[in-house]
Amino acid sequence: MSFTLHDYVLSGNCYKVRLLAQLLEVSYTINPVDFHPGKAHKSPSFLALNPHGTLPVLESGDTVLTDSAAMLVWIAQQHDKQHTWWPINDAECLAMTVQWLGFSSQLTESIGQLRLHTMLNRPADAETLRRQSIRHLRELENHLTEQSIRGQAFLCGKQPTVADIACFAYTALSPDAGLEHTLYPGIRGWLHRIRCLEGFLTMPGIYEAHETRNEHTAAS
Ligand SMILES: N[C@@H](CCC(=O)N[C@@H](CS)C(=O)NCC(=O)O)C(=O)O
Numbered sequence: 614m615s616f617t618l619h620d621y622v623l624s625g626n627c628y629k630v631r632l633l634a635q636l637l638e639v640s641y642t643i644n645p646v647d648f649h650p651g652k653a654h655k656s657p658s659f660l661a662l663n664p665h666g667t668l669p670v671l672e673s674g675d676t677v678l679t680d681s682a683a684m685l686v687w688i689a690q691q692h693d694k695q696h697t698w699w700p701i702n703d704a705e706c707l708a709m710t711v712q713w714l715g716f717s718s719q720l721t722e723s724i725g726q727l728r729l730h731t732m733l734n735r736p737a738d739a740e741t742l743r744r745q746s747i748r749h750l751r752e753l754e755n756h757l758t759e760q761s762i763r764g765q766a767f768l769c770g771k772q773p774t775v776a777d778i779a780c781f782a783y784t785a786l787s788p789d790a791g792l793e794h795t796l797y798p799g800i801r802g803w804l805h806r807i808r809c810l811e812g813f814l815t816m817p818g819i820y821e822a823h824e825t826r827n828e829h830t831a832a833s
Contacts, residue, residue, distance in 0.1 A: 614691060616641045616673035619662070621648035623732075625725055625782040626681040627669040628816045629717075633685050633778050635814040637692045649733055682714040685775035697772045709769035713776030716749075720783040723749050728783070728790040746792055750800065753784060757799035766806055773807065781807050785819045 618634075620627045620643045634641055646668055647653040655666050663670045663679045671678040671687070678684050689699035700706040723745040730737040760768065767773045768780060785804055787794070794801050807813065808821070 614673050615639075616671050616676075617644055618642070619644045619646050619659075619668060619670040619672070621646050621654075621668050623817060624648060624668050625728070625786050626667075626721060629681045629778050629782045630669050630671065630684045630688070631816075632781070632814050633688055633698070633775065636778075636810060636812045637688065637698070638812065639688060639692050682717060682775070682779055685714075685778060689775050698775050698778075700769070700772075700774055703770075706769045706774065710774040710776045713768045713774075714779050716752075717776065717779030717783075720749055720780060724783040724787050724790050724792065727792075728786060731790050743792075746787065746790065750784070750787065750792065750797055753780065754797045754799045757803050761799060761802070767803070773810065777803075777807060786816075788820060789818045 618627065618630055618641055620631070622645070633639075646659065648668060653659060654663075654668050660666055662672075662677065665679055667679065669681055669684065671684045676687075678687060686699055690701075693699060696702050700710060723742055726735075726737055727739065727742040727746050729735040730739055730742065756768065760766070765771050767777050769776055781804065784800060785807075794804070805821075808815075808819075
């Protein structure tokens with residue numbers, strides 16, 4: 614089923630949806646919302662659609678989704694006939710996918726908020742956000758290193774799931790928040806493997822600079 618995405622081009626959460634739709638070759642319509650400087654996502658008409666006043670919003674018929682993780686599941690369940698992106702036939706992989714989708718929301722709260730502070734001067738406790746962001750990057754790095762030792766290239770197994778897409782966005786965009794990838798070889802390899810997926814779509818702020826050849830092939 615096709616859909617309309619209420620979108621802002623520099624939003625990491627909107628990008629997650631654009632990326633999965635592109636990978637699965639799903640067509641959709643974009644409604645650009647003036648997030649900055651217009652704050653159109655706080656206007657009365659937008660709040661009537663999404664009382665949280667956040668982007669993205671996905672609309673399809675009577676369906677209105679206001680959380681990017683829910684959108685990824687909705688798209689994958691309908692358009693991935695192999696059931697690898699939303700792995701309903703593998704209990705362990707499915708549970709891991711839900712767990713890492715939860716982690717992706719934490720990345721929005723740490724790296725995402727620090728990025729808004731760094732790029733748009735949003736008032737924030739930058740030191741606390743920085744500490745949380747680094748803790749999250751280390752947790753991701755440790756998990757990816759363990760996965761690599763098990764011969765698993767992605768967060769939940771040998772194949773990417775919606776959780777990889779959800780975690781990819783703010784991890785890849787962390788240099789915008791002043792957090793480079795230099796210290797995290799496991800993350801660099803994983804970012805590269807996602808970038809190499811057929812149909813990959815990029816966005817402003819995602820760089821290749823820290824990816825080096827011997828690291829990407831480690832777990833593939
Ligand atoms: N849980 C939501 C969070 C969405 C979210 O925080 N979006 C940001 C943009 S990336 C937003 O609209 N923030 C409102 C603001 O900063 O004014 C999701 O994953 O979709």
